[in-house]
Amino acid sequence: MKKILKSDNWYLKCGIFITGFILIVILIGQFWTPYDSGYMDGAARLEGPSFAHIFGTDNFGRDILSRVIEGTGTTFLVSFCINLIGLLAGTMIGAAAGYRGGLFDDLLMRICDAITAFPNVMLALVIIAVFGSGDLNIIWVLGILFIPSYARIVRSQFVQQKSCNYVQMAKLMGASPLRIIFVHILPNIYSTLLPAATIGFNNAVLAEASMSFLGVGVSANKPSLGRMLNEAQSFLVGGAPWYAAFVGLAIVLLVMGLSLLGEGLQKEQLRGKK
């Protein structure tokens, strides 16, 4: 911790500060929010920011601050799961393809290329249209769509590392391929994977928000940043611009914190290599 505070890596510092702040708010939001996020106050519809409602109220008279806090939590959790699926499966596929090589490698990578050839959100919409929406479905679908980018990174690293002498040495000691992959190569590419995972998380947040914005995200009774932004757009000109502004701010803050974190980690890694 001291090392981070002392370092001149401002990306990393700001990233940790913002992401940390958001995480604390999400954590508090699990136990306490200023109002019940579902409570509708008919007398206070579309009210501007005030002491009673710091972020104002929406068209049903619900407190926007409470809904933003809970919505950030939902978005964060969903993105985390999406990212986790992408990262784990992508690492497995990339490691197998990169270490094995040959036709097997070509086959896996061409499948990944095929998936990446479609715009993520569009492909997700098609799949959701076929299988129906739902919290779990959105996580699975987006998670699978995140696999190729991880698989590619891990594969390229494996191709590079497997010809290194230390891998040959481990082979000569009789180590099995699984042992070489997990014990020797994976720890060595960890520093490349970590920034990639942070940036991937970022994309997952945006993907989840876009899906909710389009109305196929998490179920409607849970507040989610994307869905709130969707609702807010009809009042953007009509009289409650703060609604969209505060929800947008939450998304921007979340994405900015994560991308600063990713950028900072990458810088730290580059410095380590020097």
Added chain:
Amino acid sequence: MLDVKDLRVQFLTSPHKWAVDGVSFHMDEGEMIGIVGESGCGKTVTAMSLSGLLKKKDVRYEGTVKLDGREMLDTDRDNIRNLQGTSLAVVFQEPLSALDPIMKVGPQVEEAIMVHHPEISPEDRKKMAFEAMENSGLYDLENVYESYPHQLSGGMLQRICIAAAIISKPRLLIADEPTTALDVTTQAHILELLKRINREQGTGIIMISHNLAVVNALCSRIIVMKGGKIVEDGPAYQIRNNPRHEYTKQLIAAIPTREKKYR
């Protein structure tokens, strides 16, 4: 112990050349053989075929290599893997790159035991590692065991590599230019060490080098290679004092001595 008969190796990327072209030699238990030759003469490819490190999809083999009567070229991966790290070990040229950069050197010395004898307890394994490291001429073992490769010097790293190779008491140790990356003093120490391992543990050592002087100081028998073929094979004193082949004479003439002057 080791019987190589008419070994021919061809890389599929250059299908009309034989990298190793009909090499045959026999090695007795505990013998110390030196293979010398210029770059690209096939000495490393020969050694790599012995160790089973070349992939079947990259190369084509002909001939036979038998270690303790077991065929090395035609068996499947699992069989070779069982031999690697038990009967056979290799020490590479560049010790720093031969070790996993983010793993402590201690566990890397134990690798062969960990892979082949998972039933041995961590404490016993550590004891074996300490013994191997001590036999490799390392001291301050506790500290070295906990170090990462970048914290140690080249000579120490090469000793670590040797310790990793001898921990399972292999019958054949292939040293592929083990001293090329080291300075002359360390070089002498490492050569001394290899000689001691050969004498005390009876490990057969194949020493590959482009330096006839190094091999001559160490080995009882020398094989001279050129263009993928063995041009001369005989006791060290004979090669040194009475070379028969023109190429061997040139190699000996290339060893710098005080008397020789540049003309």
